[in-house]
Amino acid sequence: MKKTKDLKKAFFAHGRVPDCPVYDMHGHMGPFFGLHINRETAAQADAVLKRAGVRLLAFCHHAALLAPDIGNAANIKAVRAFPERLRAYCGINPNYPDQVKKDVATFDRYADVYVGFKFLADYHGVPITDPRGEPAWELANARALPVLLHTWENSSCDGPAVVRKVAERYTRAKILLGHSCHGAWDEAIQLVKDFPNVYLELCAVVDIRGCLERFVSALGSERIVFGTDYPWFNHYYYFGAMLGTGLSDDDCRNIFYRNAEKILGVNA
Amino acid sequence: MQRDRIVALRAFPAHHNYLLNRVVFGKFLDEVTERRIPLLISLEKAGGGWSAIYELLAEFPNLTCVLCDIGDWNSDRYTWPLLETYPNVFLETNLLTREDGGIEETVARYGAGHLLFGSNFPERYLEAAALAILQADIPAADKKKIASANLESLIQGAQL
Numbered sequence: 001m002k003k004t005k006d007l008k009k010a011f012f013a014h015g016r017v018p019d020c021p022v023y024d025m026h027g028h029m030g031p032f033f034g035l036h037i038n039r040e041t042a043a044q045a046d047a048v049l050k051r052a053g054v055r056l057l058a059f060c061h062h063a064a065l066l067a068p069d070i071g072n073a074a075n076i077k078a079v080r081a082f083p084e085r086l087r088a089y090c091g092i093n094p095n096y097p098d099q100v101k102k103d104v105a106t107f108d109r110y111a112d113v114y115v116g117f118k119f120l121a122d123y124h125g126v127p128i129t130d131p132r133g134e135p136a137w138e139l140a141n142a143r144a145l146p147v148l149l150h151t152w153e154n155s156s157c158d159g160p161a162v163v164r165k166v167a168e169r170y171t172r173a174k175i176l177l178g179h180s181c182h183g184a185w186d187e188a189i190q191l192v193k194d195f196p197n198v199y200l201e202l203c204a205v206v207d208i209r210g211c212l213e214r215f216v217s218a219l220g221s222e223r224i225v226f227g228t229d230y231p232w233f234n235h236y237y238y239f240g241a242m243l244g245t246g247l248s249d250d251d252c253r254n255i256f257y258r259n260a261e262k263i264l265g266v267n268a
Numbered sequence: 269m270q271r272d273r274i275v276a277l278r279a280f281p282a283h284h285n286y287l288l289n290r291v292v293f294g295k296f297l298d299e300v301t302e303r304r305i306p307l308l309i310s311l312e313k314a315g316g317g318w319s320a321i322y323e324l325l326a327e328f329p330n331l332t333c334v335l336c337d338i339g340d341w342n343s344d345r346y347t348w349p350l351l352e353t354y355p356n357v358f359l360e361t362n363l364l365t366r367e368d369g370g371i372e373e374t375v376a377r378y379g380a381g382h383l384l385f386g387s388n389f390p391e392r393y394l395e396a397a398a399l400a401i402l403q404a405d406i407p408a409a410d411k412k413k414i415a416s417a418n419l420e421s422l423i424q425g426a427q428l
Contacts, residue, residue: 011399012399015402020307035341036342036344037368039343039369048368051405052403101416199319208391209389209390210393211393231368231369232340232341232367232368232399233367233368234366234369235368235398236399236400236403236404237397238401240398241393241395241396244395
């Protein structure tokens with residue numbers, strides 16, 4: 001298939017570009033405390049993804065992260081209802097170590113559901129280095145699976161210094177830095193330079209002018225993946241932000257889909 | 269204002285250390301209201317938060333007030349009651365476009381007549397807000413209102 005030459009023009013004309021699919025590597029689902037999310041359900045997500053031309057959303061349901069009585073059952077139910085465009089990260093909450101062990105032990109039972117693991121350390125109040133999360137790290141490392149981290153500057157749970165410790169220890173797991181150590185941009189760049197298995201993810205990054213340009217200037221575009229935190233952020237807004245950076249179409253394609261396909265082992 | 273083609277006012281009460289209320293600005297804001305001159309207030313930059321906005325509008329219920337940088341996700345708990353109560357309140361859309369479904373939900377409830385396109389350029393990308401409005405799941409006529417018609421109407425209605 002002949003590739004579209006001007007991605008910006010094509011996205012603005014049509015909203016989606018068939019030969020430039022999008023892999024959203026950072027998503028969620030379900031209600032959240034203290035606020036109103038407009039689209040909470042898997043059915044709504046599937047409709048939004050289809051309309052926006054998102055080939056796959058890798059997500060972790062809010063319940064899997066913050067409602068241990070429901071846990072990863074919410075992920076399994078959503079993916080199996082809409083398998084074409086949804087895959088889940090197995091949510092890991094080290095505050096419930098028995099559940100972590102159980103989820104890791106049954107991971108293979110849900111090969112059709114899971115792509116890897118998700119830690120939300122700042123919210124759990126538990127550093128990503130905590131031994132209670134180790135079963136997930138060990139499996140991810142053994143299988144070279146993606147591990148999506150929420151990462152934020154100065155955090156004692158998932159700031160760049162803590163990320164460095166897990167990157168030193170788990171050299172095969174594909175560590176996706178959700179929000180790219182938000183605010184600690186230079187430290188995030190250095191982590192990618194130092195560790196070949198570390199990737200930057202763009203949620204809450206690409207909507208700030210200049211950050212992505214800085215990343216690509218320092219690293220190129222092959223270690224950066226696209227993410228929106230859907231349903232928190234809007235896909236078109238993030239597409240527009242990507243296209244507003246002035247990056248080459250080749251760089252945009254790397255970030256929109258090529259890098260994710262390599263991480264996920266997808267044959268394009 | 270007419271001579272210099274200034275069509276709206278902005279206020280930064282907290283940053284500039286004053287209170288935007290009837291005691292301090294009664295006569296001035298009565299005239300601004302009467303002349304339908306838009307007053308832009310950024311929730312991020314003005315300081316005072318939603319309480320200050322609610323107090324201001326309680327004192328000047330017909331003020332043409334454009335609320336900018338309204339926040340994400342939980343802002344509807346603050347903006348929707350204002351849209352229901354005050355006829356001349358408008359929302360600038362840069363953060364509504366960033367939030368998934370923010371534009372669609374607001375238009376479905378209140379129509380597009382009180383939304384004004386914004387991008388927060390140069391902090392954020394123009395293209396982000398523009399593509400989100402272009403591709404929003406709302407009628408084309410509503411997109412036109414948000415993108416230009418509502419603002420043009422406000423400017424034309426101001427008596428400078």
